[in-house]
Amino acid sequence: MVLNGLSSGIQNAVDKLRGKSIVDKAAVKEACKDIQRALLRSDVDVELVFDLTESIKKRALTEDPQEGLTQKEHVVNIVYEELVKFLGREKAEIPLQKSKILLTGTFGAGKTTTAGKIARFYRNRGLKPALVACDTYREAAYDQLRQIGDQIEVKVYGDEEEEDSARVLKDALDEVEGEVIIVDSSGRDALNDDMVEEITKLDEILEPDERFLVIPADMGQQAGKQARQFQEELNITGVIVTKMDSTAKGGGALSACAATGANVKFIGTGEGLEDLERYDPERFVSQLIGYGDLEGLLERVDEDEAEEQAKKIMEGEFTLNDFQSQMEQVQSMGSLEEVMGKIPGLSKSKLPDGIIDMQEEKMKRYNYIIDSMTPEEREDPSVINASRKRRISEGSGTDVEDVSELIKLYRQSKKAMDMFKGQKRGMKGNIQRMMKGFGGF
Ligand SMILES: Nc1nc2c(ncn2[C@@H]2O[C@H](COP(=O)(O)OP(=O)(O)O)[C@@H](O)[C@H]2O)c(=O)[nH]1
Ligand SMILES: [Mg+2]
CATH class of the missing domain: 1.10.260.30 (Signal recognition particle, SRP54 subunit, M-domain)
Structure with missing residues (x-):
């Protein structure tokens, strides 16, 4: 399951609450303890965790239930609402229109895979995507993207021989046909001057509508720091958190991004090209709590x-x-x-x-x-x-x-x-x- 440990922890807390015959102060406290444990295990920043459970406690013990809600429903609803706020508040807007997208991120974050996933996302919604392979740094990066393009029948532009990514991008833009142009780029171990320089060059040539930072969920709360840094240096417009399926630290990554104000646009939930979800905190929390997300x-x-x-x-x-x-x-x-x-x-x-x-x-x-x-x-x-x-x-x-x-x-x-x-x-x-x-x- 996508949400791993965090889900079972939160679900447990809510189930326990639901199982009580009366929800009194002790029950609220216990639920907050359980939620704290689940979030800390998911590498959420301690201070954020305590702020969250404080708000839940305060609201649960002082607010009157809305009309039509029992005390128990009222408390569960507060848990739901506070978690939504905590994990990002707003649903990501992904306009279905002509656009240019530049992907950036450190080595192995999932940029190339995500480029393919985004291409598939748009293709399935009737817009013609094109992929541009601007990672001239890593061996066989072009091949990797081309194979991904083949899988989803999306054309990949690039030049295996060319070492200058700016050159690759310029040439690609001369001939590219597509409504959504998705540019993959090369990473580094961390955001260093070399990388800033390269991405800035690509940025000037492409003039993208979106600059997405790709962050692996296993960074946990460190994702916040990285998002801030990329925000300052490269003016990113959104974050994509990958590998939500393979780590317990997803809660840490998402809450840290939310806390820095970085907009999480998508989450990656597997290695397959179909494993991409538009990020929607309400839906996400509904899943966390264990109610699916029919809403x-x-x-x-x-x-x-x-x-x-x-x-x-x-x-x-x-x-x-x-x-x-x-x-x-x-x-x-x-x-x-x-x-x-x-x-x-x-x-x-x-x-x-x-x-x-x-x-x-x-x-x-x-x-x-x-x-x-x-x-x-x-x-x-x-x-x-x-x-x-x-x-x-x-x-x-x-x-x-x-x-x-x-x-x-x-x-x-x-x-x-x-x-x-x-x-x-x-x-x-x-x-x-x-x-x-x-x-x-
Ligand atoms: N489990 C899982 N693996 C992923 C996800 N996204 C990418 N990967 C894997 O992470 C590895 C690095 O991905 P890649 O796209 O090459 O990263 P890049 O270096 O940033 O371009 C590959 O093995 C991918 O299959 C994801 O959402 N879930
Ligand atoms: Mg790559």
């Missing part, structure tokens, strides 16, 4: 339609019509994988591979196929026999295999939905309502 997910879809769909899923009528409108919503929200990963109980491992790789092209084809079906077939795909399949494939200009593939994918999704349905109730609403649904307050 973050649903906020991006049409509310009424989402509710209607949620109801249908809960009632067990997940038809191809629902599948189709979900595909549409998903296309407007981000990759399906990203979306599914946010639904509690529907972790990646339970998802059929076909879903994860579903690309826009395929989605389009699937849409044509569903459009070519009769209303009866859409409501109940089990009536689709071989001759109907042929008719549908002809009508939609696709192959019979495509039709079979879609039906299979639909069945798998339905199964996943049924599983989800069995687990949880309550798809919509604010955190308090969500917690009611999940926790049995």
Whole structure:
């Protein structure tokens, strides 16, 4: 799981709180102790930890519960709100428009991998990305980026032979075709004069919209110091914290960045190019507390339609019509994988591979196929026999295999939905309502 030790520690604290019959001063204190322990283990700065638990204590013991909340819900809600503030407050804005992005960071931070992840992120949202390999420092850096580009079918510009990264960038810009230009650069052990000089040169040539500092989460609270330093020297516009999956120190890195005012834009959650999430503290804390983040997910879809769909899923009528409108919503929200990963109980491992790789092209084809079906077939795909399949494939200009593939994918999704349905109730609403649904307050 992405959040490692921090998640289980915080979840524990909240679960314990939830299990109490009354939440009094002693219970609040105990919860604060548990939260302190979890955060300190995650390498969060001691002073920050104490400030946080002080605020929680103070609010929990002095504020009256909002209308409609029990004392217990009230306290859990305060924990939630304070943690959100602590970990960054605002959801990262990533405008989907033409832009130029320069990546910087120390050796091994994850720049090159992240360059590919960002390219994939934009590609999946319908913008054409281009990658530029400006790491002329490390052996085979160009090859590494080119292989990444191949995986996601994004063109990589660069010159294996050229040693001057400024030259590489200039040449690339002369011929580059793409709406989002992502420039990878070379790192050093630390931000030294040599590196500042090189990045500054690239910066002048590129005139980027974003300068992202890539920081590995295993730096823990040291990430704050590094973010400040890069901020001062290179005027970074955002931070990407990588390797959230492979260290217990993610909480330290995120809270330290938040404390220095550095904007965390994305987090890296694995070695795969799909392992990138836009950073959203509310969603992140919902996950920490263990309630998934349906809220973050649903906020991006049409509310009424989402509710209607949620109801249908809960009632067990997940038809191809629902599948189709979900595909549409998903296309407007981000990759399906990203979306599914946010639904509690529907972790990646339970998802059929076909879903994860579903690309826009395929989605389009699937849409044509569903459009070519009769209303009866859409409501109940089990009536689709071989001759109907042929008719549908002809009508939609696709192959019979495509039709079979879609039906299979639909069945798998339905199964996943049924599983989800069995687990949880309550798809919509604010955190308090969500917690009611999940926790049995
Ligand atoms: N587990 C994990 N590994 C990552 C992540 N991002 C990058 N890596 C790995 O970190 C190593 C260094 O990454 P690279 O992109 O070459 O770093 P660079 O030197 O900054 O360009 C590689 O082995 C990557 O696979 C992440 O989010 N999670
Ligand atoms: Mg690199």
